[in-house]
Amino acid sequence: MNIATLPLASADTAAFCEGARLLPVRGVRGGQPFAVQDWVAEEVPVALEYNGISHAVMLATPLDLEDFALGFSLSEGILDAAHELYGSEIESAERGITVRLEVSAAAFARLKQRRRSLAGRTGCGLCGTESLAQVTRELPVLAAGPSFERAAIGRAMAQFQSLQTLQEATGAVHAAAWCSADGEVVWLREDVGRHNALDKLVGALAANEVDAAAGFIAVTSRASFEMVQKAAMAGVSLLAAVSAPTSFAVETAQRAGLTLVGFARREDLGVYSHPQRLPADTAPTTAAANGQRPH
Numbered sequence: 001m002n003i004a005t006l007p008l009a010s011a012d013t014a015a016f017c018e019g020a021r022l023l024p025v026r027g028v029r030g031g032q033p034f035a036v037q038d039w040v041a042e043e044v045p046v047a048l049e050y051n052g053i054s055h056a057v058m059l060a061t062p063l064d065l066e067d068f069a070l071g072f073s074l075s076e077g078i079l080d081a082a083h084e085l086y087g088s089e090i091e092s093a094e095r096g097i098t099v100r101l102e103v104s105a106a107a108f109a110r111l112k113q114r115r116r117s118l119a120g121r122t123g124c125g126l127c128g129t130e131s132l133a134q135v136t137r138e139l140p141v142l143a144a145g146p147s148f149e150r151a152a153i154g155r156a157m158a159q160f161q162s163l164q165t166l167q168e169a170t171g172a173v174h175a176a177a178w179c180s181a182d183g184e185v186v187w188l189r190e191d192v193g194r195h196n197a198l199d200k201l202v203g204a205l206a207a208n209e210v211d212a213a214a215g216f217i218a219v220t221s222r223a224s225f226e227m228v229q230k231a232a233m234a235g236v237s238l239l240a241a242v243s244a245p246t247s248f249a250v251e252t253a254q255r256a257g258l259t260l261v262g263f264a265r266r267e268d269l270g271v272y273s274h275p276q277r278l279p280a281d282t283a284p285t286t287a288a289a290n291g292q293r294p295h
Contacts, residue, residue, distance in 0.1 A: 017169045019063040019190070041172035043192045045096030048072065051108050052100075055115065061166070061173060061191045062097055064200045065090055068191075069099045071203030075230040078111050079103065082206040139229060142257040145213055145237035147277050152183030153240045154267045156218045159185045160242075164220075166190045176201040176219045178212065178236075186215070194221035195230070202234045212236050223262055225249040232256040238277055240264040245272050 020039040027034060046060045048069055055078075060068060066088055073079040084104040091098045103111075156179040163185060167173045174194040178187040178201055187210065189200035198219060205212045216238035217231050223241035225248040231239040232252075239253070240261040253260035253273040260273045271278055 017166070019061050019166045019173075020170050039169040041166065041170040041192050047096060047098045049098060049100045050078070050103055050111055053111075055111065057096075058193070058196065060193060060196045062092075063166070063191070064189055064204070065097065065099055067189065067200045067203035067207060068196060069101055069203065070206055071199035071201065071230075073101065073103070073107075074206055075199055075202050075233045077114075077233070079107050082209075139232045139252070139256040140235070142232060142235065142237045143213070145277065146181050147279060148181060148216060148238055148259075149183075150267065150269060150278060152179070152181065153216070153218065153261060153264050153269055155183030156185055156216075156240070157242060157264050158266065160188075160218075160220060163188050164190060167220075173197070174219065174221045176217060178205055178210065178215055179218055180215045185218075186210075194219060194224075195226055197221075198227055198230050202230060205234065216240060218242075218264065222246070223249045223260060225252045228252045228256065228258060228260060232258050240269070 017039050020041050022037045023040045025036060025038045042061055043059050044062050046058050046062070046065060046068070047054055048056045048058070056072070069088055070079075070082060070085055073085065074082070079085055084107040086102040086104065088102070089100045091100065156177065160175060160177070161168075163177075164173070164175050167175065167190060173190045173192050174197045175188055175190045176194070176198040177185045179185050187201060187204050189197050189204060191197040191200060198217070201217065213235045215236070217234070217236050218240045219227060220242050221227070222243040223239060223245035225246060227241070228239060228249045229252060237257070238259040238261065242264055243262065245260055245262040250260060250272045257274060259271065259275065259277040261278070262270045262272055
């Protein structure tokens with residue numbers, strides 16, 4: 001679903017919160033003991049099967065799993081395009097959820113060539129990787145794309161709090177959003193894992209044939225190299241993160257031609273790569289070079 005159809009459930013009054021469970025909790029707040037029912041974000045094993053072959057098991061929030069499977073397949077290079085996915089089926093069991101995908105023969109052949117175990121991917125992003133060559137795979141070099149104004153990024157970040165319904169209820173999830181060039185949040189996905197939230201977003205954009213290059217992606221997490229890879233694979237030329245980037249993320253963004261923005265909070269930001277898309281906003285990078293943190 002896009003933002004226009006997101007449920008407007010309240011963490012305090014909702015009788016049901018999709019993606020969360022109501023569990024008892026006891027504690028002390030302000031020096032006073034309490035015992036309440038609280039919404040806790042769900043985190044379950046999600047297995048991805050391609051043409052009957054199990055490929056990856058992830059820990060994820062069981063929402064928007066078709067978007068997740070498609071986005072993961074695209075960002076990992078298993079699919080070259082959404083049309084290579086012929087269909088998907090979701091099956092829930094006591095131990096977790098299996099998403100069965102039927103993909104083209106060409107996609108399945110690519111998968112078999114680079115097959116590896118990816119259990120635990122949402123943690124460090126490298127668990128199960130068999131060689132260094134698999135870490136820094138070839139990325140598309142992004143076209144120049146549109147320029148963006150600093151105010152547009154601030155406008156997008158300001159919308160997160162009101163649009164993150166699961167975060168409002170649980171305080172435990174990340175979000176990734178695709179924003180128009182003027183900073184309007186159009187598509188948003190949430191998950192306990194920041195990589196998963198971005199994969200869900202990439203899948204939603206592909207499934208709905210959104211011209212991803214026309215806008216930018218904003219995330220509520222730090223900017224790891226894998227977040228940069230996923231944004232670049234989606235054809236998005238600017239990634240804005242509310243927290244810090246890593247040096248590997250900056251190197252990856254430089255290589256892919258992606259503008260990487262960190263510490264994007266209100267009107268503040270730091271530009272770590274390809275500042276030409278924010279032509280009036282290179283000062284934060286200079287400040288960072290002088291040992292001053294942008295935030």
